[in-house]
Amino acid sequence: MADGGWIKVYRKIRQSFVWTDANQLKLWLLILMKANHAPSKFLFNGQEVSVTSGELVTGAHALAFEMNDGVRRDNQVSWRQVWRWVKRFENNGMLTIKSNTKYSVISISKWCDYQDNDNQVSIKRQSTVNQVSTNKKEEKEKKEKKEDSQHSRKREYADDSPEMIEAVYLWEKIKGNNPEHRKPSLQAWADDVRKMHELDHRPFEKIHKMIDWCQIDTFWQTNILSASKLRSKYDTMAAQANRKFAANKQPRIEKLPDWAEPDYKPEHKKASEEDRAKLAEQLKQLRSLGDKAQEAKA
The missing domain is CATH 1.10.10.10 (Winged helix-like DNA-binding domain superfamily/Winged helix DNA-binding domain)
Known part of the structure; x- marks a missing residue:
């Protein structure tokens, strides 16, 4: 070059x-x-x-x-x-x-x-632009979408393509949860991964993380058993995963006991005659022990 x-x-x-x-x-x-x-x-x-x-x-x-x-x-x-x-x-x-x-x-x-x-190309393109009406443009767009849809079903994905890598990764996770699960068409799964990436604008890294999350979650691991299901439920799972993540980030707030509050005022209760008698007896016993201790020192 x-x-x-x-x-x-x-x-x-x-x-x-x-x-x-x-x-x-x-x-x-x-x-x-x-x-x-x-x-x-x-x-x-x-x-x-x-x-x-x-x-x-x-x-x-x-x-x-x-x-x-x-x-x-x-x-x-x-x-x-x-x-x-x-x-x-x-x-x-x-x-x-x-x-x-x-x-x-x-x-x-x-x-x-x-x-x-x-x-020649410029003249041909200019002529085409002048002749094509709005209706014909719409028909052309529909035709292109149809051709793209037909073409996507015929695509072959290499083993090292990012689409096939994520398809195989999802299959391995599903098989890990259920070893008896029937092996799918990985080419079809790879095409669903492509749609998630190209049409839904989801990076491969996020698709990879969503596969991890849904195959750990006890509910979704029994429901996400194909790439097409992963695509259709992606938004629902993403919202649920974000809620759980936000909940886990919130700090736990411990309620303080009443006596630890700044404005706490203890409640004063009048002692009963029985309580006073017990307290007097306890004081008498303490004085007696004190006197004995003094005598022992002397």
Whole structure:
């Protein structure tokens, strides 16, 4: 990839999920900038690699290094998170990945449509915008949602993908509570995890913690037996978990006895004749003991 040159970024990127996250937007632009504009060969980790236009050879650590170059340490992104985002780009049809033990080849989808034939693409896009009515736009959005739904059911999640990792983690927790529970379709569970992350905007870290919480709670561990159930009951469980956490944080207040109160005044009771007689007898016994003690000293 040459240091000079330029890439095209279309305005509709504002409608993509990458626009809502600065780091994901930065990563997507970095991938576009690193892609080759023409077929070429170069060395990567001591091995000659051939790529065509719209492709780049890289790895999770290499991308993370360039992402974090010049960034303060507390704002840097881990290589695992960088690769999760790259896999998310792939799941959304933005690119494809072919990996081996030494490197990965990333191919950007529709590279030629967006980066080549500038005039023709611009004229075609402008013409389309002028001709499409509001109703047609709505029909297109419905169609895209339907296609996305159909596509999501066909997705295959790798064993090291964050979606599959959380699906397996939930299955292991459920199996730990009930070893006889039937093994589910982990691909379907991974897709439900993806929906929690992409559609419900739940970070993988919080999904992981919710799995821990619901499989410890005596009520929810018998009710959350699938990823789809975890998704549907997530808000209810989150509210309950927050209430329990707040209750545990409240300090215990011990009630002071009456005599310890600042304005306490003891109640004076008049002694009975019987009580006075007992007290007089006790005093007499004490004086007698005192006299005996004096005599012994003498």
